Amino acid sequence: MMRIAIFGTGLLGTSVGLALRAAGFKGSIVGWNRSRGQAETALAMGAIDSIGADAIATAKASQVVLLAVPIFATLDLMEQLALVLGPEHLLTDVGSTKAQITESAGRLFNTPDRAAFLPGHPMAGKERGGANLGDANLFRGAVWLFTDNPLWERSPQSADLAKIWREWVIGMGARTIDLGPQRHDELVAWVSHLPQFTATALSALLESEVGDAPELKHVGGRALREMTRLGASPWSVWRDIAHTNTDAIAAALQALEQSLAHIRENLRTPELRDEFEKANRFRRE
Template sequence: MIQRIAILGTGLLGTSVGLGLRASGFGGSLVGWNRGAAGAEQALSMGAIDAVAADPIEAARGAQVTLLAVPIYPTLDLMEQLAGVLGPDQLLTDVGSTKGQITEAAGRLFNVPGRAAFLPGHPMAGKERGGAELGDAGLFRGAVWLFTDVAKWERSSAASALVRDWRELVVSMGSRTIDIDPSRHDEMVAWVSHLPQFTATALSALLEEAVGDAPELKDVGGRALREMTRLGASPFSMWRDIAATNTAAVEKALLALEQRLQYIRENLRGPELREEFEQANKFRSGS
């Protein structure tokens, strides 16, 4: 049974995990570390963690399960640092939004005799802004939590027990788990997560140029404008690593959208426009 968890990265997701675990009845210890000390202190004041660690490596060394809740490139850096530190009776997992490079690193650094297990994970939950202060115990309720490269940890009985217990804790926070191939994961999230974000970013940037000097016009757009541009508030720091580590899949999705928009532009007065609306309605009716 898991009794000691280290959360490395107490931003929105890391803090929400701590709060979610406590709300679900987890009674073990939760230690947190954050690159910016203020974020860790905020998580501590909210009850998401029991103590603030000064060093991420030492925090992980004393934990049964360590959750990497930092952007993708810092995740890869921590994986390198922890590979020779953690043992076969420990589990490392993450919340990274792309899984290709993380899974490759996991296969190279972990899941071999004498080393810790690594289970790549990705909760499909979040907000347009980050930060510990936005942590939410219910953030993962009703969300899907994806796991990739699952077969690797099955080779170790010690790792299997930790993975089973961690997955049960994820479910206890209200999530539904799905196992998926890493490459399929990155292809899928490019369509359902990354494309909406970059579309909202482009639209928001365009509108800032078009009506940014007339802020009263933002009210004219009403709910439609607010919903379409909500993700435009997402900071670059949250999406830089995603764009860099899933470039090909995102490019494919963006190109398809560009072509679709061109098709609509060329058929504003034709029957094809009705067909586009019907296709869109069909997608929405099934969601």
């Protein structure tokens, strides 16, 4: 594998380019981005070797195309690329939800005459985006999830590319785990999406209640910073996640509402101690 195209040179796309170079990848890395400024930043950082002017031409000239864009943009690009790429190509992505992407992959790709699609999701990131925050070590020690496809045998060449891509993911320092798409979305609703929306709700509430208090930056300490860090995350990314994993996120939020109500109702009873003990046990494990 000598030619990789990264569609989306924001935080994740730029970090992939930097991590590949750090892992010893010697081939060509081309970046494509709707915002040329982000691509130019990635180029200046050494994450990519060149900037692709046209998405279709850039994809066709590559062996592996990584879609590192928001989910709706990923789904749109999948539709565009399905008709122009062949079995000598592999597409993969970094989307935070997998059910719709995996369904589209089964409909559009993974046939003998079309490219293969390997849905992926690195459990790594930062609360803010942008190429300038790209980090070669972002994936080190992280889990990179895949919702694999049982039809690789229909396209041995694509299967080889998928195997090689997985090896490079490990080379970037990540551990790989395979999950079914529905199970993936259920799990990340609890461990990723629930923390985000909790931080968003808390940060928005604080902004409404005490955001104009001049003492806030002095009174609010580490606990406030840690609990509201994710409040800086961009709506443009989380809108797509909320739209494509609505039921699982809603169920997790409802469970949290019930847990908060239970705590509120037991502020002066021993059951509050039980909640702290369960929370401590989770953190120890």
